[in-house]
Amino acid sequence: MSLSAGDSDSVRFGGAYNRLDSADHDGAHLTRPDVQQHRSGRGFVLPSQSISRQPYKLATACLTAFSLILLLTLVVVSLQYRNVSKDKQSALFHNSTSAQSQGQKLEVNVTALTEYIKTLAKQRDELQKTVKTLERTCLPDWLPFEDSCYFISTMNRIWKNSQEFCAERGGHLAIIHTAEEQTFIWNQLVRGHWNAYWFGISDEKLEGSWQWVDGTELVGGFWEVGEPNNHINEDCGYIVKTQVLSRKPTSSWYDAPCSMSLPFICEKEVPSKTAV
Known part of the structure; x- marks a missing residue:
């Protein structure tokens, strides 16, 4: 009887299977506990292997423990950094x-x-x-104020002679530029019904153009209201102090004829003490 290729393979593997089966029953070949044989039809299928999971469990446990340690380390470092940051912030705030x-x-x-x-x-x-x-000091009978000395006469002279008297003593009729100087001089004068004193101003050269005895032009001044008025050819200036207490030193200038005989006020620079 002839066998086909398929039948020949079946007989060959079948015989092999029978021998293995016989050996199993005879105890000549022991099957491993983790190996199982399965029969299936005309042949056989190789057994699946059940691999032990113990090494994987150990590795998983190690990884878990390592992760926990790493997490704990991160937490500790974070807390320490936060404390350091707070300390730095406190130090910065304190420094600020x-x-x-x-x-x-x-x-x-x-x-x-x-x-x-x-x-x-x-x-x-x-x-x-x-x-x-x-x-620096002033001579007797001369009153000091700032850089000048002032002499207030008790004798009467016309304006021109008054200027000559002052010049002979190294001075000139008073030249008054400031309210402080005007007030100082006025306070030295004696009150009376109409006490008047020549000082160093006139418009003899040109009517209405008032000049000081040093040739400089008058700027401003301390005229009484309505003065100077040139009432009767009045070309020289004088200061008046009366008994009227309401009169002010900064409005006490008048013009009068230069030929009138009046007391006068001289001024000269304060001399050095050695010169005296």
Whole structure:
């Protein structure tokens, strides 16, 4: 009887299967516990292997533990960094507050120093005036004011002769530029019904063009209201002080004829003490 190729393979593998089966029953070949044989029809199928999971469990546990350790480390480092950051923030805040306080103190010190410098400057000016007064003095009967000495006569002269009298003594009829100087001179005058004193101004050269005895032109002045009025050819100026207390020193100038005989006021520069 002839066998086909398929039948020949079946017989060959079948015989092999029978021998394995016989060996199994005879105890000559032991099957491993984890290997199972399965029959199927005319042949056989190789067994599936059940691999132990113990190594994988160990690796998983190790990875889990490592992850927990790493997480714990990160938490600890984060807390430490946060504490350090808070310390730095506190230090920065303290430094900022300290700097602001120092800045305020410095500003106060600068203000105080500025005021102190102003006080020193004022004291310096007063001291210079005192030294100048000690170094320079006026002759007897001459009154000091700033850089000048003033003489108030008790004799009467016409305006021209008054100027000559002052020049013979190294001065001139008073030239008055400031309200302070005018007030000082006026306060030295004696009150009376109409006490009048020549000073160094006139418009003899050109009517209405008032000039001082040094040739400079008058700027402003301390005229009484309505003066000068050139009522009767009045070309020379004089100061009046009366018994009327409401009169003011800064409005006490009048013009009058230069030929009138009146007391007068001389002025000259304060001489040095050595010259005296």
